[in-house]
Amino acid sequence: MPRWRSMSCRMGWASAFSFAGSSRMNRSSSVMRISLVLPNDICRALFAENSLQTSLGNMTRILRLLQTLRALWAVGVAVVLLVAAPAAAAAALPGPRPSPPIAVPPDLKATEVSFPGSEGLTMHGTVLSPATAGPGRRPGLVLVTGAGGGSPRTRHLTEAVEFARRGMSVLIYDKRSVGYSLFHRSYSQLADDALGGLAALRSQPGVDGAKVGLWGLSEGGWVVPIAASRSKDVAFVVLVGANSLSPLRQATWAVQAGLLRAGVRGSLVDRAELNMFRMIDDLGMFPEAHYDPRPTIAAVRQPVLAIWGTHDLLTPPLESPPGFVAALEKGGNRRYTIRFFGNAEHAAFKTSDGGVTxxxxxxxxxxDLVGSWVADATAGGAPVARTSGPVPVQDALTIPVHRSAWWESAAVQLVASALFLVAFGSYPVVALVRRVRGRSRAPVTKVARLLSAGGLVVVPGMFVYVMYLLMSGGEMAFPGPVVTGRPLVWLALQGLAVACVVATVRTALSWRRARFPIPRGESVRLWLLIAGGTVLIPWGLYWGLLLP
Structure with missing residues (x-):
């Protein structure tokens, strides 16, 4: 071997991507440059023959491979930048600015206010009041919104207008985005924000500071009782679509109920959806997952008006009200009113399609109920233990969502996923390397290719599809076409999982019955593949891919 070739083969990877896109070098310079960056074994394979034409042909294949790798690397960098850039930009931006002034009907007036929230964060809001002052000072109501960071005050402008027309001063404010995200939030912090708004409303001209209460919708139904239990300045509590269950149990039920309404049955609902929520919780990505609101509700001493729509699809309307009643009774508070509104959805708006829209x-x-009840409650005449309205509709009962055991924890799931990547991914990678070296050989069985390809599709496919359902579930899930109670996508994943199990058995038998000696490297490759297929069986049972 010439000296320059020997020297180049002793060098490791140098800058493989630095030359892959170059198209202006001639063939002789290509031989020299490629040899400087390729590892020893590929160099020997390239120059084992004396034919320059054969060597150049091999190097052409290497160039194409490296060009492909460079393109994939560029795509990966672009994806990372697309994901990271918005997050970095958001982190660099200052806190949310106040919303522009709100246009209100002529019978109302709007006053812009600012007040300190939790940890001194400046909050911005608008107070809506009757334009014509009535006799005496008015009661006040602070509206605490549901989930979502940075929700604008206009989100509840409809309610604020209607309540103000019932003789109240109503504060709506922009929800915090600082310290609040999809993966992090604090109900305690939100409660302090609400109390800051309460103090601001109590100080407004024409407002009776002793008659100001809190209204909470959905997530606000967890927040408002915390605030009420902390401060005697809260004169009363109004809750809409509130939960007496933990956030994780409520969210699991909401997605499950959405899938059931879409006609989905079987393991996707019973196994995959439930276990995915548990894994998300185990990863610490579900904030306030196991918060138990019942002790806090029991500590509320103010009069409580709790409202649910009969077609609430986000809060279990059959189970949450009894939980509130039991907690209030336990705390000795019997000044509560439970009211159901027919043909109403989660936020007590009218609905014509069962709560979806x-x-x-x-x-x-x-x-009208809120206006009259607030007047009675602030006059000392709050009703005692009253429940009225039509019976709500609930498609399925909630189920407890327990923390993951060690064998099903997120760490174990990550280890299993890494094993699948190595086991199923190494098979085609080795085949590609052999093809590049010109040492391709017939597989022990072609079924092994099915096992490798199927495993690389089933595992990420299951995670992506179930996560999509969790993100799109709620009022109505969109699982795609459903056949015999199972979405076509889920059926395809299940069929591929079964095919992988069969391919695992066939591959193991073919390896055992091979009539020709199998090299050690090939044995390791097959062992990894069969190990991945074997682990896929309990994994598929856990996630419901191998269950009806």
């Missing part, structure tokens, strides 16, 4: 109008009688 809210209409523009509040449920008939909702605003």
């Amino acid at each position: 809210p209409l523009a109008e509040l449920a008939p009688g909702y605003a």
Whole structure:
């Protein structure tokens, strides 16, 4: 071997991607440059023959391979930048600015206010009041919104207008985005924000500071009782679509109920959806997952008005009200009113499709009830232990969502996923390397290719599809076409999982019955593949891929 070739083969990888896209070098310089960056074994394979034409042909294949790798690397960098850049930009931006002034009907007036929230964060809001002052000072109501960071105050402008027309001053404010995200939030912090708004409203001209209460919707139904239990300045509590269950149990039920309404049955609902929520919780990506609101509800001493729409699809309307009643009774507070509104959805707006789509109008009688109840409660005449309205509809009962055991924990799931990547991914990688070296050989069995390809599709496919359902579930899931209670996508994943199990058995038998000696490297490759297929069986049972 010439001296320059020997020297180049002793060098490791240098800058493989630095030359892969170059198209202006001639063939002789290509031989020299490629040899400087390729590892020893590939160099020997390239120059084992004396034919320059054969060597150049091999190097052409190497160039194409490296060009492909360079393109994939560029795509990967682009994806990372697309994901990271918005997050970095958001982190660099200052806190949310106040919303522009709100246009209100002529019978109302709007006053812009600012107040300190938790940890001194400046909050911005608008107070809506009757334009004409009535006799005496008015009661006040602070609206605490549901989930979502940075929700604008206009989110509840409809409710604020209707409540103000019932003789109240109503504060709506922009929800914090600082310290609040999909993966992190603090109900305690949100409660302090609400109390900051309460103090601001109590100080407004024309407002009776002793008659100001809190209204909480959905997530606000967890927040408002915390605030009420902390401060005697809260005169009363109004809750809409509130939960007496933990956030994790409520969210699991909401997605499950959405899948059931879409006609989905079987392991996707019973196994995959539930276990995915548990894994998310185990990863610490579900904030306040196991918060138990019942002790806090029991500590509330103020009069409580709790409202649910009969077609609430985000809060279990059959189970949450009894939980509130039991907790309030346990704490000795019997000044509560439970009211159900027919043909109303989660936020007590009218609905014509079973709660999936809210209409523009509040449920008939909702605003009137709030106005009259607040007047009675602030006058010392809050009703005692009253429940009324039609029976709500709930497609399925909630189930407890326990923490993951060690053998099903997120760490074990990550280890299993890494094993699948190595076991199923190494098979085609080795085949590609052999092809590049010109040492391709017939597989022990072609079924092994099915096992490798199927495993590389089933594992990420299951995670992506179930996560999509979790993100799109709620009022109505969109699982795609459903056949015999199972979405076509889920059926395809299940069929591929079964094929992988069969291929695992066939590959193991073919290896055992091979009539020709199998090199050690090939044995390791097959052992990894069969190990991955074997682990896929309990993994598939756990996630429901191998169950009806």
